[in-house]
Amino acid sequence: MARFPSAVAGRAISLLLLLAVWEATAWLVDSRLFPGARAVLGTLFDETVHGELLHHLGATLSRVAIAFAAAMVAGTAIGIAMGLVRSLDTLFDSWIVLFLNLPALVIAVLLYVWLGLTDAAAITAVALSKLPAVVVTLREGARALDRDLAGMARSFRLGAWRTLRHVIFPQLSPYLLVAARSGLALIWKIVLVVELLGRPDGIGYEIQVFFQLFDIKRLIAYALAFVAVVLAIEWCVLLPLERHLSRWRG
Amino acid sequence: MTTGITLEINEKRYPAEAGHGAVTAIKGLRARIAPNEFCVLFGPSGCGKSTLLNIVSGIDAVFMGNVRFDGNCAPHIGYVFQAPRLLPWRTVRQNLELVLRRGADPAIVETLVGEVGLAEVAEFYPSRLSGGMARRAALGRAFAIQPDLLLLDEPFVSLDIAAADRLRALLLRLVAARPATVLFVTHDPAEAVALADRILLFSSAPGRVVAEMPIAIPREQRREQDTVAKLSAELSRRGASYISECPGPTIGF
Numbered sequence: 001m002a003r004f005p006s007a008v009a010g011r012a013i014s015l016l017l018l019l020a021v022w023e024a025t026a027w028l029v030d031s032r033l034f035p036g037a038r039a040v041l042g043t044l045f046d047e048t049v050h051g052e053l054l055h056h057l058g059a060t061l062s063r064v065a066i067a068f069a070a071a072m073v074a075g076t077a078i079g080i081a082m083g084l085v086r087s088l089d090t091l092f093d094s095w096i097v098l099f100l101n102l103p104a105l106v107i108a109v110l111l112y113v114w115l116g117l118t119d120a121a122a123i124t125a126v127a128l129s130k131l132p133a134v135v136v137t138l139r140e141g142a143r144a145l146d147r148d149l150a151g152m153a154r155s156f157r158l159g160a161w162r163t164l165r166h167v168i169f170p171q172l173s174p175y176l177l178v179a180a181r182s183g184l185a186l187i188w189k190i191v192l193v194v195e196l197l198g199r200p201d202g203i204g205y206e207i208q209v210f211f212q213l214f215d216i217k218r219l220i221a222y223a224l225a226f227v228a229v230v231l232a233i234e235w236c237v238l239l240p241l242e243r244h245l246s247r248w249r250g
Numbered sequence: 251m252t253t254g255i256t257l258e259i260n261e262k263r264y265p266a267e268a269g270h271g272a273v274t275a276i277k278g279l280r281a282r283i284a285p286n287e288f289c290v291l292f293g294p295s296g297c298g299k300s301t302l303l304n305i306v307s308g309i310d311a312v313f314m315g316n317v318r319f320d321g322n323c324a325p326h327i328g329y330v331f332q333a334p335r336l337l338p339w340r341t342v343r344q345n346l347e348l349v350l351r352r353g354a355d356p357a358i359v360e361t362l363v364g365e366v367g368l369a370e371v372a373e374f375y376p377s378r379l380s381g382g383m384a385r386r387a388a389l390g391r392a393f394a395i396q397p398d399l400l401l402l403d404e405p406f407v408s409l410d411i412a413a414a415d416r417l418r419a420l421l422l423r424l425v426a427a428r429p430a431t432v433l434f435v436t437h438d439p440a441e442a443v444a445l446a447d448r449i450l451l452f453s454s455a456p457g458r459v460v461a462e463m464p465i466a467i468p469r470e471q472r473r474e475q476d477t478v479a480k481l482s483a484e485l486s487r488r489g490a491s492y493i494s495e496c497p498g499p500t501i502g503f
Contacts, residue, residue, distance in 0.1 A: 148331070148333065148335050149335060149337065151304070151309045151331075151335075152329070152331065152335045154307075154308065154309050155307040155308060155309050155327055155329040155401075156327070156328075156329065156348075156349045156391075156395060157326070157327070158348070158349070162348065166337060166340065166348055167337065170337070170339040248338060248339040248340075248375040248377070249377070
């Protein structure tokens with residue numbers, strides 16, 4: 001087997017291969033409904049420079065950001081509380097299971113009915129769809145907290161802030177990262193559905209428009225722009241953060 | 251300010267849990283420890299010595315009785331646990347810095363890291379330390395808080411004899427330079443005799459203090475093997491007699 005000179009080169013080659021396969025397939029199919037890679041990338045460029053892509057991308061990303069932050073903060077607090085206090089866990093465990101199994105589509109429809117076709121409803125729907133997964137992950141993290149280290153913190157009178165920062169947070173950070181990464185992957189899929197159902201802007205809304213116009217070139221271009229942003233967040237923020245937080249391991 | 255301690259633990263029970271019934275760990279324990287005294291708690295394993303340290307340190311607040319520090323002060327406590335309990339995600343230096351008193355001179359850490367012989371590895375994470383080095387770090391941390399009271403729970407167990415000897419010598423040097431009241435738990439009679447001003451003998455569970463044995467010989471003279479051997483033999487004999495007198499752990503369901 002050939003050895004790639006580095007991971008980056010490996011990624012680049014893999015990406016180029018994908019584009020080549022895509023282009024070749026489009027050439028074989030030869031249909032307006034299956035545009036090739038070059039055509040789509042050209043459209044992506046045009047829409048970014050002259051079109052409305054950035055406006056819609058911004059609208060969607062701000063919804064993602066708010067919903068993500070809300071779900072992470074609330075989910076972390078609830079998850080830790082349930083992990084540490086057994087009575088809370090007994091009381092709310094079945095609620096969590098219920099919400100975990102409630103389809104995002106149902107939550108979105110209900111909130112649009114109750115709150116109207118507003119951004120508040122859209123963002124709440126996305127956050128609520130994500131919340132139970134965060135709760136479950138952080139509950140696991142809180143259950144796994146080391147009692148010996150807690151005793152150490154207590155006997156040395158570290159106080160709440162130092163205990164949280166130096167003893168608790170480093171133990172929870174892997175769980176927070178898992179919740180963040182899986183959360184991002186989940187949220188950006190849900191947000192499109194919610195936009196498609198009841199918002200006048202955003203990538204999800206545009207995809208619906210292009211679907212009705214059978215404008216597949218633009219549809220794929222918009223989707224690609226969004227995927228690129230999500231991948232950039234994963235590679236430029238979450239992965240380096242994970243490396244930084246786990247630098248002490250072996 | 252180092253502090254004396256008056257202990258009156260009427261009863262400490264661990265409630266029943268899955269797998270075993272309720273256990274009474276300590277019953278009717280009375281003891282007085284003088285300021286600056288090096289006091290060794292000696293007894294068989296499972297007799298409530300560690301439990302007592304957890305009570306004194308405030309980690310365990312669920313017991314009947316009370317622990318009084320002289321002048322009702324809240325002493326600064328340095329605790330060396332049986333396992334080092336270092337934070338694996340902080341370097342040796344950061345582990346010591348973590349427990350500094352508010353407004354303490356950070357140079358203390360530098361000095362201590364040197365004194366416990368870890369200057370070379372101060373920037374290492376604990377996973378890279380050997381067992382003996384990790385104990386040294388834990389010892390350094392206990393002194394970084396500038397303790398009024400030092401609690402040590404079989405801190406040198408599971409080290410080889412030479413390493414344990416070096417660490418005992420290090421402990422005595424550190425205590426001599428920074429006076430503190432010391433409570434040291436061990437089941438090793440030779441270790442008890444080598445370190446103590448006074449040894450408190452524990453009965454088997456439920457633990458209480460059944461006798462005491464002051465060691466009047468200056469520490470320098472305890473190097474003579476004969477003296478130590480004779481005293482440890484006496485301590486073992488007395489310890490054993492108390493164990494046979496007492497019933498085993500009382501277990502209720």
